[in-house]
Amino acid sequence: MDLEITGAKILISIPELGGFMLTETVVVTWGVMLVLILAVRFMTRNLEVHPTKKRQVIAEMIVGAAQNLVGGNMGEKYLNTWYLPLIAAMFALSAGCSLSSLVGCYAPTSDLSTVLAWAVFVFVLITYTKIKTNGIGGYLKSYTDPIFIMTPFNIIGEIATPVSMAFRHFGNIASGSVITALIYGGLTALSGLVLGLLPGALGDVLSHIPIFAAGIPAVLSLYFDFFSSVLQAFIFCMLSMMYIASAADTGEE
Amino acid sequence: MNMEMMQVLAKAIVCGCSALGAGVSMIGGLGPGIGEGYAVGKALESMARQPEMKGTLTTTMFMGCAVAETTGLYSLIIALLLLFVNPFVNLFGV
Numbered sequence: 581m582d583l584e585i586t587g588a589k590i591l592i593s594i595p596e597l598g599g600f601m602l603t604e605t606v607v608v609t610w611g612v613m614l615v616l617i618l619a620v621r622f623m624t625r626n627l628e629v630h631p632t633k634k635r636q637v638i639a640e641m642i643v644g645a646a647q648n649l650v651g652g653n654m655g656e657k658y659l660n661t662w663y664l665p666l667i668a669a670m671f672a673l674s675a676g677c678s679l680s681s682l683v684g685c686y687a688p689t690s691d692l693s694t695v696l697a698w699a700v701f702v703f704v705l706i707t708y709t710k711i712k713t714n715g716i717g718g719y720l721k722s723y724t725d726p727i728f729i730m731t732p733f734n735i736i737g738e739i740a741t742p743v744s745m746a747f748r749h750f751g752n753i754a755s756g757s758v759i760t761a762l763i764y765g766g767l768t769a770l771s772g773l774v775l776g777l778l779p780g781a782l783g784d785v786l787s788h789i790p791i792f793a794a795g796i797p798a799v800l801s802l803y804f805d806f807f808s809s810v811l812q813a814f815i816f817c818m819l820s821m822m823y824i825a826s827a828a829d830t831g832e833e
Numbered sequence: 834m835n836m837e838m839m840q841v842l843a844k845a846i847v848c849g850c851s852a853l854g855a856g857v858s859m860i861g862g863l864g865p866g867i868g869e870g871y872a873v874g875k876a877l878e879s880m881a882r883q884p885e886m887k888g889t890l891t892t893t894m895f896m897g898c899a900v901a902e903t904t905g906l907y908s909l910i911i912a913l914l915l916l917f918v919n920p921f922v923n924l925f926g927v
């Protein structure tokens with residue numbers, strides 16, 4: 581039984597450039613980005629005031645859904661800011677990266693580096709919003725809230741935000757791929773074991789074909805690869821929106 | 834017992850204990866399971882009472898589930914680290 585659970589494979593390694601490594605993660609992310617850019621270019625070509633083409637209707641549906649999401653969760657005043665395209669792009673990239681495992685690629689989101697980078701980006705955005713709302717003094721003062729003894733706990737709480745966001749996304753996608761690999765390997769071994777009991781040449785031939793491994797992993801893949809991927813992308817965007825909106829809210833009223 | 838065998842034995846003990854630790858750390862999966870089940874049950878109750886709130890309730894429920902999941906995922910990540918990264922194997926210069 582050759583069961584292999586590894587991280588991203590390193591395709592090219594250049595030690596001269598400070599140990600730069602081109603991993604599968606980066607290549608698949610480029611692929612997803614290319615597909616997304618091409619899809620967007622295709623859908624928004626030759627826009628008309630009264631849409632007659634299917635692709636423009638689909639594009640308008642996507643924009644409408646994004647507006648509903650951002651307007652409903654962050655408030656109407658964010659609709660015409662750059663948060664809307666940011667959240668939509670983050671959702672599309674996250675879902676696209678996770679769904680790339682459906683076509684047999686290594687999902688970039690099951691690499692902690694990818695999601696940690698996104699989470700740190702969101703954390704920078706939250707901190708920027710907080711400083712913009714309260715001023716740098718107000719931001720620093722919020723660490724001594726309610727009393728100065730609480731400062732270490734506030735710092736830990738602040739760091740926990742990006743860490744928990746990254747671990748949540750990474751853990752869900754990576755555990756899905758690990759469980760799928762385990763079940764696939766287990767079913768392959770089981771079918772080899774059971775069918776090997778058949779007498780003669782028939783058993784020899786059949787035990788090399790993983791019959792049990794057909795079908796059952798597909799059902800699990802529907803949950804782990806499809807449902808979980810879209811759900812995690814949605815949750816990542818929802819959490820970013822809520823953190824940013826609450827960071828912008830603190831100074832007002 | 835010569836030095837080489839000692840080293841192999843030490844490595845085996847560390848690997849075995851890492852696997853045990855991974856298993857023990859996954860006990861942390863209990864909490865989120867109970868918590869999420871409770872959240873989904875409450876959401877179903879409210880949906881039965883007010884079916885027109887279904888959309889909002891489902892979204893909020895998934896959000897709550899995702900946040901409640903975090904502690905379980907921390908233990909999952911510790912388990913994955915112990916199983917696949919083996920941080921303690923080279924600890925004693927073995």
